[in-house]
Amino acid sequence: MFFAQLVANSVIAGALYTLITLGFNLIYGATKFTNMAHGAVAAMGAYGVFFATREGWGLPLSIVAGVLVAGIVGVITDRLVFSPLRKKKARASVFVIASLGIFALLQSILSITFGAQFWPLLPPGTGRVFDIAGASVTEVQLWILGSAVAASGILFILLKFTIFGKVIRALSDDEEVAKMLGINTDRMIGVIFFLGSMLAGLAGILSGFDTGVQPTMGLFLLLEGAVSSIVGGIGSLVGGILGAFLLGFVENFGIWFIASQWKGAIAFGLLTIFLIFRPRGIMGKD
Amino acid sequence: MSYLLHLATFFGIYAILGVSLNLLIGYTGLVWIAHAATFAVGAYAGALFATKLALNFFLAMLLAMLVAGILGSLTGWIFSRLGGDYYMLASVSWNYIVVSVLINWESLTNGPLGISGIPKPSLGELSFAEPTKFFLLTLVLLGIVYAAARFITNSSFGRVIKAIREDEQAAKVFGYNTLMYKVAISGMGAAMAGIAGVLLASYIGFVDPSSFDVMESIFILAIVVVGGFANIRGSLVGALALVLLPELLRFAGFPAEIAAHVRLGLYGLALILFMLYRPQGIIGEYKF
Amino acid sequence: MNSSSRIVLGIVIIVAVIAGVFAFSQSPSTSNNVPATKNEPIKLGFIGPLTGDGAALGQNARAATEIAVAEVNAAGGIKGRPLEVIYEDGKCTGKEASNAANKLINADNVPVILGGLCSGETNSFAAAAEQAKRVVLSFCSSAPSITQAGDYIFRDYPSDLFQGSFAAKYVYETLGKKKVGIVYVKSDWGSGIKQVFSEEFSKLGGKIVAEEGYDQAARDLRTQLTKIKAAKPDLVYFLGYTEGSTVGLKQAAELKLGVPILGADGWDDPKLFANAGAAAEGVMYTVVSAPLSDAFKAKMKEKTGSEEVLACSPGAYDGVKILAQILASVGTDSTAIKDALYQVNYVGGVSAARVAFDKNGDPVEANYVVKIVKDGKATEVK
Numbered sequence: 001m002f003f004a005q006l007v008a009n010s011v012i013a014g015a016l017y018t019l020i021t022l023g024f025n026l027i028y029g030a031t032k033f034t035n036m037a038h039g040a041v042a043a044m045g046a047y048g049v050f051f052a053t054r055e056g057w058g059l060p061l062s063i064v065a066g067v068l069v070a071g072i073v074g075v076i077t078d079r080l081v082f083s084p085l086r087k088k089k090a091r092a093s094v095f096v097i098a099s100l101g102i103f104a105l106l107q108s109i110l111s112i113t114f115g116a117q118f119w120p121l122l123p124p125g126t127g128r129v130f131d132i133a134g135a136s137v138t139e140v141q142l143w144i145l146g147s148a149v150a151a152s153g154i155l156f157i158l159l160k161f162t163i164f165g166k167v168i169r170a171l172s173d174d175e176e177v178a179k180m181l182g183i184n185t186d187r188m189i190g191v192i193f194f195l196g197s198m199l200a201g202l203a204g205i206l207s208g209f210d211t212g213v214q215p216t217m218g219l220f221l222l223l224e225g226a227v228s229s230i231v232g233g234i235g236s237l238v239g240g241i242l243g244a245f246l247l248g249f250v251e252n253f254g255i256w257f258i259a260s261q262w263k264g265a266i267a268f269g270l271l272t273i274f275l276i277f278r279p280r281g282i283m284g285k286d
Numbered sequence: 287m288s289y290l291l292h293l294a295t296f297f298g299i300y301a302i303l304g305v306s307l308n309l310l311i312g313y314t315g316l317v318w319i320a321h322a323a324t325f326a327v328g329a330y331a332g333a334l335f336a337t338k339l340a341l342n343f344f345l346a347m348l349l350a351m352l353v354a355g356i357l358g359s360l361t362g363w364i365f366s367r368l369g370g371d372y373y374m375l376a377s378v379s380w381n382y383i384v385v386s387v388l389i390n391w392e393s394l395t396n397g398p399l400g401i402s403g404i405p406k407p408s409l410g411e412l413s414f415a416e417p418t419k420f421f422l423l424t425l426v427l428l429g430i431v432y433a434a435a436r437f438i439t440n441s442s443f444g445r446v447i448k449a450i451r452e453d454e455q456a457a458k459v460f461g462y463n464t465l466m467y468k469v470a471i472s473g474m475g476a477a478m479a480g481i482a483g484v485l486l487a488s489y490i491g492f493v494d495p496s497s498f499d500v501m502e503s504i505f506i507l508a509i510v511v512v513g514g515f516a517n518i519r520g521s522l523v524g525a526l527a528l529v530l531l532p533e534l535l536r537f538a539g540f541p542a543e544i545a546a547h548v549r550l551g552l553y554g555l556a557l558i559l560f561m562l563y564r565p566q567g568i569i570g571e572y573k574f
Numbered sequence: 575m576n577s578s579s580r581i582v583l584g585i586v587i588i589v590a591v592i593a594g595v596f597a598f599s600q601s602p603s604t605s606n607n608v609p610a611t612k613n614e615p616i617k618l619g620f621i622g623p624l625t626g627d628g629a630a631l632g633q634n635a636r637a638a639t640e641i642a643v644a645e646v647n648a649a650g651g652i653k654g655r656p657l658e659v660i661y662e663d664g665k666c667t668g669k670e671a672s673n674a675a676n677k678l679i680n681a682d683n684v685p686v687i688l689g690g691l692c693s694g695e696t697n698s699f700a701a702a703a704e705q706a707k708r709v710v711l712s713f714c715s716s717a718p719s720i721t722q723a724g725d726y727i728f729r730d731y732p733s734d735l736f737q738g739s740f741a742a743k744y745v746y747e748t749l750g751k752k753k754v755g756i757v758y759v760k761s762d763w764g765s766g767i768k769q770v771f772s773e774e775f776s777k778l779g780g781k782i783v784a785e786e787g788y789d790q791a792a793r794d795l796r797t798q799l800t801k802i803k804a805a806k807p808d809l810v811y812f813l814g815y816t817e818g819s820t821v822g823l824k825q826a827a828e829l830k831l832g833v834p835i836l837g838a839d840g841w842d843d844p845k846l847f848a849n850a851g852a853a854a855e856g857v858m859y860t861v862v863s864a865p866l867s868d869a870f871k872a873k874m875k876e877k878t879g880s881e882e883v884l885a886c887s888p889g890a891y892d893g894v895k896i897l898a899q900i901l902a903s904v905g906t907d908s909t910a911i912k913d914a915l916y917q918v919n920y921v922g923g924v925s926a927a928r929v930a931f932d933k934n935g936d937p938v939e940a941n942y943v944v945k946i947v948k949d950g951k952a953t954e955v956k
Contacts, residue, residue, distance in 0.1 A: 002804045005829070009796045034371040081558055092370050093317045094561050097511060100319070100504055101557025108551030112544060116625050118793070118817035120824075124851020129828050136828050211793040211821045212849075219500065220791070223382070226375055234371070252797050260798045261760050261787035265386035268379035272364070275376050279368055289681035296673070389760050389789070398790075399717060399762045400668060402697045415705070490672040491701035494694050494762075497669035546625045546663055 006252050008135035014248030015148035016207055020225030021232070021240035022155060023199035029172035029235045030192045031086075033095035037077055038200050039222025040106035043215060045070030045201025046208035047110055050121055063205060070201020071194045077102050078193040083186055103218065110215035121208035140209045147206060151199060152241060159237070168192060172235065227271045233284030242282050246270075291417050295489060297529045298424035299482045302431050304509035304521030306478035311507070312515035313439055314471050315451030316366055320377040322502035323384035324476045328354045328483020329493045330388065333401045336488070343407035343414075343488060351480040358476020359469050366468040381500050388495035400494025404487050424485055431478050435518045438474065447471050448516070501550070508553045511560050514567025523568055528553070615658035616651075616906055618897065619678035621699075622691035622714075622886070623666040630816060630843065631886045632691050635713060636661060637877045638887035639688065641870075642894035652901045657894075664690045668698035675699030679706045685908040686711060688893050691886055693717030693762040700727045709911050711897065713889030713925075716839075717762045718770075721934045726912050730889045730896070730929050732862060732940030734763065737838060738770025740942045741860050745809055745836060746778040755784040755807035757798055757814070757822065759840075764813040767838055771811060783807050788818065795822040799829050810835045812857075820849045827853035834858065836944075842885040847950050854947050858955065862926070863941040864888040870924045888925035896920050896929060 020042065027035050048066030057065065081098050127139030159165035170178045171188055179185050203221060204213075224247065229235075232243025247267060254266045274281065303321060310316045331353040335346035365376040388395045395401070406415035407423060414423045438444055449457040450464050457464050487493045505528065513524025531552065535545045560567060620639055622632035639659055647656045660682050664671030671690050678684050679702065686709040690696040696715040703710045704724035712720065712729040721733055745751050754775060758764040765787070772782050784805035786798040795818065802810060812835050814822055819841060826835065837859035847854045866883060870891065874883050896918055897911070904910040920929040930938045945952040 002800060005800045006797070009800065013794075034375060081562065084562060090561070090565070093311075093315070093374075094565055096317060096371065096374055097507065098558050098561035100507070101554040101561065104501075104504060104554030105551050105558065106554075108547045108549075108554060111547040111625070112551070116547070116629055118820070120820060120849045124824070124849060124853065136830060138828055212817075214793075214817070216791065217793075223378065227379070230372065230375060255797050256801065259390070259787065260801060261390050261789065262386065263792070263797065264789050265383050265390075268383045268386075271379050272376065272383070275368055275372060276364055279372060289677055292673075292676040292680055386789075390787075392765070397765050398694070398760050399719065399765065400694060400697060402719060402723075403701070486669075490668065490698055492668050492672070492698040494668040494698070496667040496694060546665060 014245035017244035019203035023196035039218030042204030074197020233281030239283030326498035328480030332484030354480030355477035359473035362472025621689035671695035714886035742774035
């Protein structure tokens with residue numbers, strides 16, 4: 001039964017990382033830079049729910065509001081910062097440093113507005129606890145798993161079978177060609193930021209439901225998402241999902257064998273190993 | 287007035303960090319977001335040599351530079367083969383691993399309790415315990431680091447690393463082993479950051495892992511960004527501006543519980559605005 | 575000469591002037607004999623986490639300090655001079671606290687620093703304060719290392735050594751549990767108590783079946799708790815701060831740990847029980863026995879708007895009261911204050927029945943009680 005519990009813990013961690021990494025990869029595919037602000041956008045989503053529930057909104061409405069907040073913040077970062085940088089044809093490093101700046105700014109805005117403390121997002125005792133094959137799993141965790149599956153499915157269908165998806169794929173393959181085909185790439189990237197940031201917001205909200213919210217939560221989410229996406233092959237959605245679950249399992253089973261205080265370091269150990277031996281990740285193209 | 291001296295000492299320490307990080311980011315194009323980790327390695331190595339082995343400060347400093355330099359070369363060797371984004375993320379993860387090791391390798395680092403009782407520098411009869419003298423020592427070391435960085439960047443070696451920054455493939459075509467150059471500059475930058483670490487450890491007399499997180503790396507990055515890429519003097523200006531900024535906030539009467547967050551927000555805003563409007567920094571020559 | 579050279583030259587000149595002034599004024603201000611002006615306030619420093627980890631403790635202690643200062647000033651101040659406290663944010667990290675202490679010592683020239691709150695804060699500036707001959711009175715630092723921190727370094731909060739061994743005896747003798755699993759936060763406080771507890775508990779004949787640490791920032795303790803559960807302990811000793819413990823207790827309940835849980839003074843925070851809800855029902859924790867008076871509780875409620883009197887606040891309040899007495903009798907010379915502190919025998923406070931310091935500046939007595947959580951409220955176990 002401990003084995004079952006570890007599997008359950010790993011799967012749920014993997015599902016949460018999936019949500020983050022999907023948005024991260026979507027944005028990376030279109031813009032070709034590592035958006036360090038992605039985690040802070042996730043935190044914005046979680047705080048959107050925190051604020052809305054405090055104001056007495058119902059849970060479903062609050063979640064919609066939180067997801068939208070994250071999406072809008074993502075678009076704003078693109079419009080105000082990344083889009084002008086694209087027009088200047090700045091180097092990738094400039095994008096990355098600017099995104100680090102956005103990350104710091106958003107985190108400080110959250111701290112100033114809501115305080116630096118940690119708060120649970122759900123009142124205590126919300127949701128049932130299920131016993132699945134000897135493992136205890138909470139209702140929220142099932143929601144995380146369900147959301148990850150649903151988000152992956154919808155995104156997959158969207159990219160594979162719609163015109164919109166073809167446009168995004170054309171953009172990811174070659175921005176110049178996409179431009180020649182008459183696509184307004186700048187506006188498309190804005191839409192992608194909206195989608196990817198909404199996914200991040202959802203991840204932030206669910207993570208907040210599972211444990212709680214804190215302004216610093218974004219960095220952790222971003223790093224786990226970034227590690228998943230590199231391990232899976234950066235820019236590859238399927239790879240990202242594989243990477244997320246691999247990371248979930250390695251983290252949770254890893255500390256079965258070594259002292260658990262190393263949990264934080266395991267993700268980065270895995271990343272370093274991949275960077276050295278297979279930098280293009282599981283599914284990555286050369 | 288002695289508070290000014292204290293700030294000036296901090297300025298010296300952060301100027302060393304800024305100059306050494308500029309060698310990596312500004313001159314070689316390696317976006318290293320783990321300078322706090324290198325800083326930590328220097329501080330801990332210095333602290334351990336000075337307390338556990340009771341070595342003289344200057345000997346401890348040389349050894350700490352060696353440790354930081356070797357580790358810096360090693361991470362440079364592993365990570366700098368990776369492309370820009372990967373390198374940057376790898377460096378962030380390296381920062382985490384180092385802090386995690388400092389927290390968890392308790393038999394060596396004393397874990398979260400940190401190491402206290404780190405002695406002040408002395409050379410024979412001459413003690414640098416007094417704040418003025420400590421500051422002068424910091425200034426001398428900053429001068430040495432500054433001169434070394436100028437020498438490195440003006441040498442033929444400096445021209446090669448700048449060529450790597452501009453176009454690594456082209457540098458390879460001209461027959462340069464670019465990896466070795468990146469390893470070398472990573473080692474040198476790390477050794478210099480090691481000096482800053484030892485100075486901090488000795489100045490405060492105490493080190494603990496909490497001072498060296500990713501936020502600290504972002505802070506050091508902001509020094510380089512504000513001062514200007516590929517401009518050694520710029521990093522001095524950046525260090526001065528960013529070390530004084532929190533004091534301005536403090537004296538401007540922001541309540542302490544808000545000031546820390548405002549500070550972080552201003553660093554973030556500075557990174558964004560400089561990237562957007564003045565990527566060469568205040569006095570930088572090079573547009574990144 | 576271009577503009578960048580001019581800027582650099584400017585900096586060099588400024589720095590050189592500062593250096594010059596100090597190199598030739600070989601009189602470091604190790605003493606603080608400012609001539610006492612009538613009605614000029616007497617300034618003390620305060621260092622604690624006002625943001626970040628431990629900010630709840632820090633803000634609460636600040637409120638207690640403000641209450642004490644207001645009471646002293648309402649009663650006429652110190653021989654007519656008002657008492658004033660300068661609050662600095664140590665952020666529970668060594669570097670920030672050291673920076674803050676340097677400002678308090680050199681810019682504000684305070685004779686006494688109240689704090690730091692976290693042991694890491696106090697440790698970081700103890701040496702500097704000792705060198706500048708300024709008194710440090712920490713109201714919450716519990717790391718054993720502070721005992722030896724220096725002659726000018728005091729605390730009115732007991733060392734972890736006491737709490738760890740008290741808990742070990744309580745678990746083994748009173749509760750009769752022989753197999754314990756420990757979950758602890760990797761911090762000076764958590765690791766410190768864990769170490770003492772393990773040693774004492776093993777000495778008594780008990781067995782530590784599992785020890786799992788977690789990062790202070792970690793908010794998912796499921797794997798640690800799963801590991802603990804697999805080791806089949808009779809009791810779980812859980813050393814955590816409010817944040818990590820809120821999720822930790824919930825997750826322990828979800829994983830159906832099914833054994834009693836004992837915590838330590840970090841849990842003395844009503845926010846924890848409110849946020850953890852049913853998951854916190856029945857847990858116990860050890861805490862310094864603080865004889866909080868109703869008057870003090872009422873004032874805290876008025877000040878902070880909540881019932882919360884957190885673990886560090888009584889010490890801060892008593893600290894101000896003790897210092898006010900001393901300042902009134904010996905003045906603001908820090909060495910005289912230090913000497914007077916060793917003679918203190920303060921009764922009727924809210925942090926302990928009697929506050930007195932031993933030769934190391936530690937409290938001479940440490941009394942703990944065990945509290946148990948029932949219906950979301952902690953009550954003392956008799």
